[in-house]
Amino acid sequence: MSHLTKWxxxxxxxxxxxxxxxxxxxxxxxxxxxxxSGPIPRRSTTIEIDGCSTDAWQDETLxxxxxxxxxxxxxxMCLAPREDGTxxxxxxxxxxxxxxxxxSLHNLGYTVRxxxxxxxxxxxxFDGVQTASWxxxxxxxxxxxxxxxGYAPDCDGFDLDVERLPDDARDSLTAFVGELSxxxxxxxxxxxxxxxxxxxxxxxxxxxxxxxxxxxAAVTDRIRVATLDFSVGTPGPTLDSGWAxxxxxxxxxxxxxAGNTTALYDIAAPLYxxxxxxxxxxxxxxxxATALGETYGVAPxxxxxGEEELAYTDEYDIKHTVVYDDASSTTTFLHAxxxxxxxxxxxxxxxxxxxxxxxxxxxxxxxxx
Amino acid sequence: MRAAVALVAAAAVVTALTATTAxxxxxxxxxxxxxxxxxxxxxxxxxxxxxxxxxxxxxxGSLRVPSNTFYASAEIGFxxxxxxxxxxxxxxxxSSSVGLYDEQRSSIDGSIAHIRPWTGDLYDFGFGGLxxxxxxxxxxxxxxxxxxxxxxxxxxxAAYGSSTYDLEPAQWFAYVRLDVEACRRLDPLERICLVxxxxxxxxxxxxxxxxxxxxxxxxx
Numbered sequence: 001m002s003h004l005t006k007w008x009x010x011x012x013x014x015x016x017x018x019x020x021x022x023x024x025x026x027x028x029x030x031x032x033x034x035x036x037s038g039p040i041p042r043r044s045t046t047i048e049i050d051g052c053s054t055d056a057w058q059d060e061t062l063x064x065x066x067x068x069x070x071x072x073x074x075x076x077m078c079l080a081p082r083e084d085g086t087x088x089x090x091x092x093x094x095x096x097x098x099x100x101x102x103x104s105l106h107n108l109g110y111t112v113r114x115x116x117x118x119x120x121x122x123x124x125x126f127d128g129v130q131t132a133s134w135x136x137x138x139x140x141x142x143x144x145x146x147x148x149x150g151y152a153p154d155c156d157g158f159d160l161d162v163e164r165l166p167d168d169a170r171d172s173l174t175a176f177v178g179e180l181s182x183x184x185x186x187x188x189x190x191x192x193x194x195x196x197x198x199x200x201x202x203x204x205x206x207x208x209x210x211x212x213x214x215x216x217a218a219v220t221d222r223i224r225v226a227t228l229d230f231s232v233g234t235p236g237p238t239l240d241s242g243w244a245x246x247x248x249x250x251x252x253x254x255x256x257x258a259g260n261t262t263a264l265y266d267i268a269a270p271l272y273x274x275x276x277x278x279x280x281x282x283x284x285x286x287x288x289a290t291a292l293g294e295t296y297g298v299a300p301x302x303x304x305x306g307e308e309e310l311a312y313t314d315e316y317d318i319k320h321t322v323v324y325d326d327a328s329s330t331t332t333f334l335h336a337x338x339x340x341x342x343x344x345x346x347x348x349x350x351x352x353x354x355x356x357x358x359x360x361x362x363x364x365x366x367x368x369x
Numbered sequence: 370m371r372a373a374v375a376l377v378a379a380a381a382v383v384t385a386l387t388a389t390t391a392x393x394x395x396x397x398x399x400x401x402x403x404x405x406x407x408x409x410x411x412x413x414x415x416x417x418x419x420x421x422x423x424x425x426x427x428x429x430g431s432l433r434v435p436s437n438t439f440y441a442s443a444e445i446g447f448x449x450x451x452x453x454x455x456x457x458x459x460x461x462x463x464s465s466s467v468g469l470y471d472e473q474r475s476s477i478d479g480s481i482a483h484i485r486p487w488t489g490d491l492y493d494f495g496f497g498g499l500x501x502x503x504x505x506x507x508x509x510x511x512x513x514x515x516x517x518x519x520x521x522x523x524x525x526x527a528a529y530g531s532s533t534y535d536l537e538p539a540q541w542f543a544y545v546r547l548d549v550e551a552c553r554r555l556d557p558l559e560r561i562c563l564v565x566x567x568x569x570x571x572x573x574x575x576x577x578x579x580x581x582x583x584x585x586x587x588x589x
Contacts, residue, residue, distance in 0.1 A: 199425075236531045242426050242480030243529070304528035305481045306474070336476035340430075 039369040040334045044347035045071050046224075046266065048115065049354065052078035052089060052098045054105075058354045062108055066365035074105055075159050075349075077115035079151065080123065083134065085143025087116075087151055095152070102154050113157040113192070116148060128164030128207060135165075135172040145176070145183040158184070159192040159224065165210040167203075174215045181219040190221035194268075197227045197247035201254065213251055214258035224266040224349055225251050235276040235321035237307045239269055241333045245341055266347040269333050271356035273307075273324020277314075285355035289324040306332040327359035331367055397451050405443045406564070406582020408464050410491070412436030413572040415523060415538035417477055423536075424529025428478040432538045434523055438486045440464035442580060446495060455500035455513050462493035466523075480527040482536065488524030493517060493544075500548070509552040509560065516545045519571065544571035546579065 053076075054062065061067050062074075078098060080088045089095065098114075105112045118131045134140045148158055158180075165173060181191050193216055198208035217223055227244035230237055248267045255263045273289050274281045284292070289308070293300055296312035303309045306329035311321045334348065350356075414431040421428050446460025466489035473484040500513025519542045526533040547569050552562035567579035 230530060240424075240480075240528070240530050241476070242423060242428065242478065242527070245479030246426060303531060304483070304526075304533045305530070306528075332474065332476075332481060336479055336481055338476070341476075341479045 040331070040364065040367040041337070041339045041344055042368055043344060044073070044266075046073040046075055046347060046349045047071050047353040048075045048077055048349055048351045050077050050352065052076055052094065053101050055354065061353075061358075061361065062105070062110070064361065067361040068109060069365040069368060070361050071110065071350075073111040073113065074353075075113050075115045076101065077117050077161060079114050079116045079148070079158075080119050081116065081134065081144045081147075082121075085140050085147065087144065087147040098152060099154060102152060106154070111156045113159055114152055114155045115159045115161055117161045118163070126163040128166060128169070131162060131164075132166050132169035132172065135169055135176050141172075141176045141179055145180045148180060149183040149187065153187070155189070157190045157192065157221070159194065161194045162210075163196075163207070165207050167207065167209040169210045170212050173210055174212045177216055178219045192220050192222040192224055194224045194226045195251065197225050197244065199243070199246045199250045213254045214260060217255040217260050217263035222264045222266055222347070223251055223255070225268065226351075227268045228270050228351055231274070231323070233279060233281070235309075235323060237303055237305050237323055238272070238274060238325065239307075239333065240305055241336045244268070245337065248342060248346060264345060264347065266349045267337065267342065268349040268351050269330055270325055270351050271330070271354075271360065272352035273322060273355075275320055275322045277318050277320040283352070283355070284322060284324060286324055286326060286357040289322050292320075292322055305329070326357040327363035330357075330360055331363045334364060335367070397449055399447060400450055401445075401447045403443070403445045404564070404582055404584050405441070406580050407467075408440040408442045408491070408580040409578045410438045410440060410489075410521070411572055411574055411577040413521070413540070413542070413574070415521060415540045417536050417538050421536060423480050423527040423534045424532065426478075426480065426529060428480055428527060430478050432477050432482060432484065432525060432536065433475050434484060434486070434489075434521075434538075438466055438470075438489055439468050440489065440491055441467045442491070442582075444493065450502070453502055455502055455511060457495060457498040457500070457513060457515050460493065460495035460515070460517065462491070462495070464491035464493070465489070477527055477536070480529065482525055482527040483533070484538075485524040490522050492520040494519075507554040509554070511548070511550050511552075513548040514545060514569070515548060516543070518542065519544050521572075542572050545569040546571065550584070552584075
C-alpha cells in the first residue's frame, strides 16, 4: 500500500483507482536472469574423479557429447604416497587397469592427469602432521618424486592434493613441488597443485600458509584453488561463489605481486553435497540427496546462493540438513563467474565427478557459446 | 508476466488529470499540469556503491535489472507556451513498479544476487525542452522533446553462505523523451488527450521504453 499512498499523495486525487488492483508484488517464484544474460564464458574445464577408475555411469557421462563439449581434462585422484617412499597403487594389476583407463579417456579426447592425494593408509583421511614429517625428509621426497615421475607414462601430468598441513611445512612443501617439477622435466609432464582457498594473509584457512603461492606458481603449470567446503560443521552451502572469486583473486594478486603475471589458476565447484547432522557431516551424491528428500517426504528449497537444501528427521529422531548442488546451481555459478569478474584464463575444476545431477553437463553445454 | 501486462494495460487507461491555464493565442502563458500513466522501462544496469558488505565480502559494480519492468507514473510540471510553441520548464515525476514479478537471480562481483522488480521506483526531474503545437478544428496536436534525469532504485540482495545481505542498487540516467499528443476538444473548456512518450534516449539506450497515458485537460 505504500506505493499507492505515494501516488495518491502526489496526485492529490484518487486517479489511480484501477492501479490499486495491481498492487505490485512477487509471484513467489524465481527467474534466472543470469541465464538470459548471455552464454557462460568458455573456460578450461577439468573434472576430478575420486579413484583410479571410472564406473559405468561415469563412462556413459564422459562419452556424452555434452560432457565432451564442456570438459577438456580429467584428473583421476588416484595416487597416494606411502611412508616408504613408494606410490600406491603399486601392484601390476592396478597399474595395468589404470593405464587402460587413461587410454580409454584419451580415446574420448580428454587430457588425463593423475592426482596425488596425500592421504594416510585408510585412503580417505588426511594427516597433515604425518605428511609434513614425510615432506621434511629429503630422502623421502627424492624417492616419491622418482616414483611419480616413473608412474603411468601415458598420463599427461600430475596434480597434488595436500591438505591439513601445518603452516611450518611451507618450505618442505615448496621444495617437494619444485623437485618434482624438475624430475618430470625429461618426460615433458607438468605438475599442478590444489591450494587452500585463502582470502587474506596471514591465511584465514587453517594450513593455508603452508602454501607459498609465488614459489609454487613458478614451478607448476596451474594453481588450482580448492574453493570447496565453504561450510564445515554447520549446515550451509559447499560453495559460495563470491567467496570463491575472492580466493582466486587473492592467489592471483599474491603471485602477481611477486612478479609472475602469467600463472594460470582454476576455481573449483562441487558436484556433490553434504548431509549435516549432530555436528558431523558426510558427503552425498545428487541422487542420494534427492532420494533422501523422497524417502522422508521433504521438498528441497533453493538457498540464497542457488543450492538445494532439505531438512529431515531420520528414524532415530536425528535431524539432518542436506545441502547439495544441482544443474541449476552449478550453471548459476558459472554464469556468475563472468569475464568481468574472473579473467577467461581462469579455469574451472568440477570436483566429485559421478556425484552430479545427471542434467549438469547438458545444462552447462547448452549455456556455452 | 501476463498478469503484469494486463495490469499495466489497465494502468495505461487510467485517466490523468491535467489542469492548465488558458493559453492566449496572442502571447506567452505559463501552464501547470499533473498527469499519470504507465511507463515501460527497458533492462538496464544499476550501480551498487563501493564497499557494500556482503558477508565477509565487499562488493561493488553493476547489477543487471530485468528488461521491461512496468511502472505506474505520476508527474507534475509547468512550462510556457504560445499558440505554436511549447517550452517545458520543470517537471517532477515519480513511478512505482506495477505487476506481478518473479524474483530475478543475478550476480554482482561473483556473488549471487536477487532482484525484486516489484520494489522498483523511478524519480524523474525534467528541466527543459521544446515543442510545437497546432490546432485543426477540434483537435490539437503537439510534439515536444523533453530532457532531464531519472533516478532508479530497486530492491535487491546478495548471498553469502546461507544468508542474504541487502544491496541498494541505484543509478542516475539522463533522458530525452518525445511527447506526441493528440487532444480532442470536448467542449470549450475540456479536452481529452492521448499522449505517447517514447524514450529517444533513456536508461543508456536509444528508442527503448516510454510512457503512454490518457490526459484530461481543463482550460481554454
